[in-house]
Amino acid sequence: MAEIKDFNCTYDNSVGISKEVTAGLSLTFPDAYMHADTMAVLAKALKAHDGADFCGLPFCHTVEAEAMGGSINFGNDKAGPRAKEYIYTSPEELLELPEIDFTKGRVYETLLACQILKKQGEQVVLEVSGPFTILNVLIDARHVFKAVRKKPELMKEVFWKLGKELQRYVKEAEKYGVEMISYADSSGGVNILGPKTAEQVVSDFTYEFLKELEEAAGEGTLILLCPKTTFALLGTGKAELKEIELPGPMRYGEACIYMKGRIHFAGQMCIKNINYRLENGRFKALVLK
Amino acid sequence: MSVKEELLKRLSDGVVNMEEDDVAEAAQEYLEAGYPAFDGIMKGLIDGMNRAGQLYEEEEYFVTDVLLCSDAMYAGLDVLRPCLPDEEDKAKRKGVIGVVEGDTHDIGKNLVKIMMETAGFDMIDLGRDVPLQKFVDTAREEGAELICMSTLMTTTMGGMETVIHLLEENGLRDKVKVMIGGGPISQRYADKIGADGYSQNAVEAVKLAKRLLDIA
Numbered sequence: 001m002a003e004i005k006d007f008n009c010t011y012d013n014s015v016g017i018s019k020e021v022t023a024g025l026s027l028t029f030p031d032a033y034m035h036a037d038t039m040a041v042l043a044k045a046l047k048a049h050d051g052a053d054f055c056g057l058p059f060c061h062t063v064e065a066e067a068m069g070g071s072i073n074f075g076n077d078k079a080g081p082r083a084k085e086y087i088y089t090s091p092e093e094l095l096e097l098p099e100i101d102f103t104k105g106r107v108y109e110t111l112l113a114c115q116i117l118k119k120q121g122e123q124v125v126l127e128v129s130g131p132f133t134i135l136n137v138l139i140d141a142r143h144v145f146k147a148v149r150k151k152p153e154l155m156k157e158v159f160w161k162l163g164k165e166l167q168r169y170v171k172e173a174e175k176y177g178v179e180m181i182s183y184a185d186s187s188g189g190v191n192i193l194g195p196k197t198a199e200q201v202v203s204d205f206t207y208e209f210l211k212e213l214e215e216a217a218g219e220g221t222l223i224l225l226c227p228k229t230t231f232a233l234l235g236t237g238k239a240e241l242k243e244i245e246l247p248g249p250m251r252y253g254e255a256c257i258y259m260k261g262r263i264h265f266a267g268q269m270c271i272k273n274i275n276y277r278l279e280n281g282r283f284k285a286l287v288l289k
Numbered sequence: 290m291s292v293k294e295e296l297l298k299r300l301s302d303g304v305v306n307m308e309e310d311d312v313a314e315a316a317q318e319y320l321e322a323g324y325p326a327f328d329g330i331m332k333g334l335i336d337g338m339n340r341a342g343q344l345y346e347e348e349e350y351f352v353t354d355v356l357l358c359s360d361a362m363y364a365g366l367d368v369l370r371p372c373l374p375d376e377e378d379k380a381k382r383k384g385v386i387g388v389v390e391g392d393t394h395d396i397g398k399n400l401v402k403i404m405m406e407t408a409g410f411d412m413i414d415l416g417r418d419v420p421l422q423k424f425v426d427t428a429r430e431e432g433a434e435l436i437c438m439s440t441l442m443t444t445t446m447g448g449m450e451t452v453i454h455l456l457e458e459n460g461l462r463d464k465v466k467v468m469i470g471g472g473p474i475s476q477r478y479a480d481k482i483g484a485d486g487y488s489q490n491a492v493e494a495v496k497l498a499k500r501l502l503d504i505a
Binding site for chain 1: 307351352353354356357370383390391392393395396399424436444445472
């Protein structure tokens, strides 16, 4: 059996929208979460508040699910958008999920916001969620977990349906100038799934999905993996780490920016761990086998 | 092994092995054989769920396993519970449980709820993204002795302290014990906001609840 280590999320880093970030911005909420121009303003405010090297968009993990019909509570100035009620009750229904229309709605506004920031000279990370996180908005997680165990073939199909949409999302984002994509699916971590199911998910989906994404994405695109995904790939022998010399010690975010166009995957640290420094001046790139 | 013991074992094993349909079938056979529903629940279903909890504590089972075991347990309960004499349900201690406003991560909360119910508590589940006043109102209306809150986000953990203040303002603080948990929560945080206890996982939550309410 695979030995997948868990990465414990820490909470000393960027936590997203809060009253401290939104105070004094003269924005109205939740409206500010829905339009490209205000999203760009918010992203810059969040970057300044966190002292980060890049702007991160969107501010929640509901954009993909909303674009597929999910019901969203758009939040306020204290807490960002989040899932409202579930719209599905059986995993079979998930096969009917619609394709994402990238020319409308919040997903479009998010892409536009990335473009605005890019034109303003900002480094932008588009945060893309994996299947478990997306499904969390659409259906009670217990139906998903149960189906993963009892109907693995069905869930494989569902994962790939979502995976194809995510690959299209990344390709679309590139058109808007996005060069850094983060990919995380912490709702499907080994701490929740257990080693056996986590291994199954890597072999049924994650590895091939990322392999295809690597081929589809442009040479200048860097995919920043959540360390939980990194550990899942390493633990199942689907990837290895390759050390690369940096010009000197620097923060992880800064190092990722430096690595654009040099490697395809990063994933040694959570991108929200803003102050994590690579003191030894060495970067660990992830190479898929 | 007597027929009753065999059926109890089938109920217990069915829960541990996550066999929802077999548990429901075994529960039906158990009732048709004329055995008391209470024993079927306690010595069959709850026994199985306790074994699952033990496996979870030993890291043999994970969150998904426990959720599936609980589905099997609830399938059995659906059959046996209607045949339970009324008085069997009355002595249960009540708790209110939910994920605080602003957060929708409810896997941990669901797990705590399951283990608390397994341990004999009557849990009123308010769900996720729960308005803070609702914890207090429900505790008052239901006469609950416990409020269990969880969150996975640092931005929403402050809501737990607000609930404690609301309990004080409503004159309920000395009547209700407050338990908290979730990713960013710690004993230190519980001490800081004046919660009665913190637990790291669902099994520990049951022990904490029993300790707080002086249940042997």
